[in-house]
Amino acid sequence: MPTSIPPPGPTLPARLRRAAVESVSGLPRQFWWLWTSTLINRLGAFVATFLALYLTVERGYSASYAGLVGALYGLGGVLSSVGAGVLTDRLGRRPTMLIAQLSTAASVALLGFLTDPVAIAAVACVVGMASNASRPAVQAMMADIVAPEDRVRAFSLNYWAINLGFAISSTAAGLIAQHGYLALFLGESTLVLACALVVFRKLPETRPGTDAPAGAAGGPAPGAVSLRTVLRDGRFMTVVGLNLLLALLFQQAYVSMPVSMGQDGFSSADFGMVIAVNGILIVLLQIPVTRFIEHRSPAMLLVGSALLAGYGFGLTALAGSVAMYAVAVAVWTLGEIINSPTQMSLVIRLSPVHGRGRYQGMYALSWSIASLTAPLLGGTVIDHYGADALWAGCAAVGTVAAVGYGLLLRRLPGPDPHTARHVSAARHPVAAEGGAGRRARS
Template structure:
């Protein structure tokens, strides 16, 4: 491929998106460049502060639990207060709480502030996703979500490297640095991003365009959407095994932490390298087939880990499930938007975000318990089974779902009556 063709493909991948999207994209990139607490919290507590691994695990769990709780609350805020105020509140709260965490001395206060920091950090996600759906035309949303996901991974890759260097000198600098960069995100939102929320519901309960009002009860009764949330949890459960189960299994096989670092680096490098071109290639493809294939790749990618005995084979398994991640993330986000009414996107995105937050809590616990009791190979077999179940679920769920072209340019609600959505 010539340099000219590469430039043309790159221009086509980023062209045509609203200016507001790029400010939101920039905010995401800056936020991820400052990621420190979630990455190095366990090392900070055990190596720098001298606490036990059990206490570090408890604090990490509380940080994750805060994210679970805030997912739904932030989604409601995004619909009631607006996307912009929710983002400002979440980012300012995150900046203050992570900076404060670096000064906490007592175990109880560390745990409490970590819980608040987890709530604040996760609260921005439903608002970001809802705003992105608001401002990007339907035909460009999959590409927009892919570009945003690419920014997340680029930022995380650089922040992990920088945070490792910073941690060698001072963990406090890392906490304060994340606080400052998150505050920069809040200022960027304040100065550059207008409110994108559709007109709020009127007194009679009608939303924008005369659609019925949306509550959390509406979301819970949307059977097709809640099925997507359940499938999202299964996919997240599989992907989350890379953070605890994979390094534990590699350690049991005699590999070093450096070996694990080399293997898992393939994930970030591959996402950065192929996310945009792959999305460009697949954005007009059948989402039913893409989600089904991605579930099989995820399940059997981790399943293949049972046969890994060398660094090269471990890297190959990472390539397989990373391709699943590349395909699944933007496609599933596009499906979530299609099933969400415009005036209820915050609540719907909050419920979707919660599926990943719950998986972040459950997956390490289940993975560790299975490895301790039955061995890692059993866990990898379970991943293959879960991936197969998710693939079947996607295939059945999307039977009869209209194509985006048939639905029109505006993503519709889940059904004419949200309390009685069409079920697969």
């Protein structure tokens, strides 16, 4: 009697296509316009990457002056983070993004024409303020329009766009600079204007109305949400503090790792190859890894990502070859891939709807402080105690962060019921708002 042969399963290309479709399906159109604006913005991220090289090579300033300008750029981000969060809640997401992007375009273009050192330093600080001011608004709008169960995936896709844009812009900037650094400044200004145009034409305001009852978002009433509210939210501020620890780790990749490799006799080209592993892995793995972690416990994921980050940088102490440095980068990059969307989803989960801008601003502040202080911290430890001590300290910091996440997130608050209602309204504005929905899209 003939035996039946089971039908063949789907082929690998078919499974990959299905996985790709599932990774991007179900997200609202408005999210994809926001995603597009992020990609355009990052494609033009030329100036921050090449500012030190421009000042020392093109203008002939000292390395100390270039470091001062870089610090002022970072200080601008610190100053604008919280203020932009307040504007996001008061003016709205769309106006805050437009103000930030138009200010960035104007100040970046101006910076390219300046020659006076005082003027360059002052405008660099303004550029730092303007270019970082849109972050709280972007993250708050994303939370407004994406359903809670899809947020990890949405933040992952957005992070993927940021890294894809940065990888392309870094490569393109080197080629563009061969024709003059002014082209970098004007090119970034043009692309930021294109980003603002997408926001102006395609993204209606998503700030929730003020008609929600007190506590509907799991937090205080709209009028009661202030910066004091954020600072007194112990659970959230602990998350911000833990993120600061991890941000200090990740910043060492661009501050202390090249110094450490130089002390070991490796060239800048070697460092370029090693750090390229980070971008390549994020582009290749961010979406597949997100499919794996999307519905898992955020506490488990954040503990694991902190350990991967800490011990990935700790492995650098054992690196004696380019290959071993690349292995260390691969380990902490996996931690970064897991941490970013999980952490952003947690920040939104802990934020009251009408205070998302302020909460996002405080979260962004932790990254700005890290970018400002990490160079000083890493350099001081290397100079006084050696690079191995720094990398051992990174492993210790990662362990502390992991323990902190484990203790803090044993019990998380439930999903925000008002968020689901607001997301539904955002997806079906005509049914939820009548004529107002049609006017918002026109």
